[in-house]
Amino acid sequence: MKKITIIGAGLAGIEAAWQASKSGAEVDLYDLKPEGRTIGHESPFLGEMICSNSFGSSSLSTSAGLLQEELKHLDSFFLKNSQKFRVPAGNSFSVDRIRLAEHLTEEIKKIPSINLICKDVDHIPESEGPVIIATGPLTSEKMSEKISDHTGRKNLFFYDSTSPIVNLESLDTEKLFWASRYDKGDADFLNIPLNEEQYHELVDDLLNAEKVKLKDFEDKKFFEACLPVEEIASRGKESLAFGPLKPVGLKSNPEGDDHYAVVQLRQDDASKKFFQLVGFQTRLKWGEQKRIFRKLPGLENAEFERFGRMHRNSYINAPVIITGVYQSQKDPGIYFAGQLSGVEGYLESICSGLLCGLSAGKKINGNSLSEPPDSTASGALLKYIKGAGWADFKPSKFSFGLLPEMKVRGKSKREKKLIRAENAIKNLEEWIKKEGI
Ligand SMILES: Cc1cc2nc3c(=O)[nH]c(=O)nc-3n(C[C@H](O)[C@H](O)[C@H](O)COP(=O)(O)OP(=O)(O)OC[C@H]3O[C@@H](n4cnc5c(N)ncnc54)[C@H](O)[C@@H]3O)c2cc1C
Structure with missing residues (x-):
């Protein structure tokens, strides 16, 4: 029987694994952890939020709030579990990130169709089933080389830093x-x-x-x-x-x-x-x-x-590499999820992992997943990274600016955003129904 292979059990990887397992597929989920670590991760747990412990504002009229709401509607494993580890932070959604990661690891281990394998993967495995690469911004050198062999271009990478x-x-x-x-x-x-x-x-x-x-x-x-x-x-x-x-x-x-x-x-x-x-x-x-x-x-x-501290940050040149739902143009059986795919941020990484998991789950059953509508945050982000200028492509967060224009007269900026957010949720719901998710 065909399996889904996922490399990297970070934010995108575990979300993808959980979503894929819902389709009845067997999933091989690889990570360096608990034995190994990237240069930035500190705990042995999967799904570790590496720096800030915040998902940003939960208000629907903000970019972060809309993405959170869409993830809820899409039955996100990560977000659902995050609610249990909320810490007070005013209007923003912040969590105890290490306890959350510990809990997520336990939850993943409980799922019989997910085989968790501790391995420093140094190549893209040949597989009859879909392969999701979710090794994140700190992908190891060897794996980066293999990814750039696949994409036919050098990985772009740059540096980022964490706060004390x-x-x-x-x-x-x-x-x-x-x-x-x-x-x-x-x-x-x-x-x-x-x-x-x-x-x-x-x-x-x-x-x-x-x-x-x-x-x-x-x-x-x-x-x-x-x-x-x-x-x-x-x-x-x-x-x-x-x-x-x-x-x-x-x-x-x-x-x-x-x-x-x-x-x-x-x-x-x-x-x-x-x-x-x-x-x-x-x-x-x-x-x-x-x-x-x-x-x-x-x-x-x-x-x-x-x-x-300083750290590396790898990502692919999405506009020339990605097609469909975060799939490789060269081989649509290969997916890029998370920060590596050209999205930026916790919620965005979870969202791309979620769509990769759903798509791979459908693919293994002989079906395909359409892209979420452009009028939704998840669809607009995917459309953006595929269509952005490739010469100086940089990972992108979701923002209201990525949504198509909507004429709303005589309202404040906040009210306009709220209307566009409600429209996004309505369209997402219709898409979810159509896709039978
Ligand atoms: C230092 C740093 C700080 C950041 N801070 C923030 C922030 O504060 N807020 C925010 O919204 N975003 C932040 N980001 C951006 C991004 O949202 C996070 O990096 C997010 O964790 C990306 O999710 P991911 O699933 O793509 O990668 P990760 O969560 O990093 O997951 C990748 C997983 O792959 C594993 N792995 C790597 N290489 C291999 C291999 N060869 N074989 C097997 N397993 C492998 C790793 O162990 C890890 O578990 C930060 C990024 C970095 C690098």
């Missing part, structure tokens, strides 16, 4: 204040208020600090949505104050003035022990991170659970 995590107990919380921006939701963020002098000292420190050097072959390209803090600082003295450190809507008390800048700390685990410095992805040397971030008020004695 500190231990709450080690902070002087008297100097900080709890609040969510504009008081939306509960006061879940711990905020560090900075005056003008403190802010400019931080900017100068970031600019002058020692950074981890890029190697000769490394191209200095970053995710625009996840830029290192020192990179943002280098774009202008006030760019952080208008970016991740913007103080608007964050007051220490109702009558108080806005601060010059505010560094936000977001809860990282359910037990509320660890907090991430929001927007502080960095490639500063670890000693420099300790020295500079301990100058922030309240962080004088901060214990760092994790420092920010």
Whole structure:
């Protein structure tokens, strides 16, 4: 009997495996874990969210909120389980990412039709059944070479960075204040208020600090949505104050003035022990991170659970490689899922894995899956990566800008987005029915 082979059991891979197993297919799911690790993963568990613990806002009028809603309608394994590990984070959907990954691993192991195999796969297996490659942005060198042999082009890759995590107990919380921006939701963020002098000292420190050097072959390209803090600082003295450190809507008390800048700390685990410095992805040397971030008020004695760091990020040139539902033009039995396929972000990776799993499940039963309508987030993202300009292609998140225009008069921006989101859900529901999912 034909099997579905999935390489990589990260966010996309486990979602694909679960969806494929619903079709009755047998699935071989390979991962380096628990024995091995990529340079970025820290736990032995599958489906590990590697950096931030947040899926973004849950509000339907936001890109993240619409994608979450679509994933719910599509019966996403990842999202369904994530609900059980929610941690307070105002209006956004954040989770205890390590406990979630542990739970997802247990759930996958319980499914009899999924064979979990620990192996560092170094080639694309020849198989009569569909093969889903979901090895992620940190795909190993050997596997990357084999992928570029298949695609006929060199993989594009660039560098990204993660933000530091500190231990709450080690902070002087008297100097900080709890609040969510504009008081939306509960006061879940711990905020560090900075005056003008403190802010400019931080900017100068970031600019002058020692950074981890890029190697000769490394191209200095970053995710625009996840830029290192020192990179943002280098774009202008006030760019952080208008970016991740913007103080608007964050007051220490109702009558108080806005601060010059505010560094936000977001809860990282359910037990509320660890907090991430929001927007502080960095490639500063670890000693420099300790020295500079301990100058922030309240962080004088901060214990760092994790420092920010550099990492590789691989993805294929989707516009020239992908056809159908994340399938290879050269061999539609081969799928690319997750970040490697040219989508960017947790939700986007889950979404592409989900569609690959559904499509492979249908394929093995002699059927095919049509693409979700362009008016849905899942369909618009797929359409975008296939049709984007290939000369300078970069992984993409979903945004409302990818949806087709819809004429709605006399409404606020938020209301217009809400109408387009409701339209997307309605069209997705019709597609789900038509496909018999
Ligand atoms: C450091 C870093 C930080 C990021 N931070 C964020 C963030 O904060 N928010 C966000 O939305 N997105 C973030 N992303 C982008 C992206 O959303 C995540 O990387 C997401 O995990 C991608 O899902 P994936 O399934 O494609 O890959 P992964 O979740 O990385 O899964 C890939 C899996 O494949 C396995 N694997 C790799 N190579 C092999 C091999 N040769 N053989 C067998 N198994 C293999 C790995 O062990 C891993 O389990 C980040 C990316 C990186 C690299």
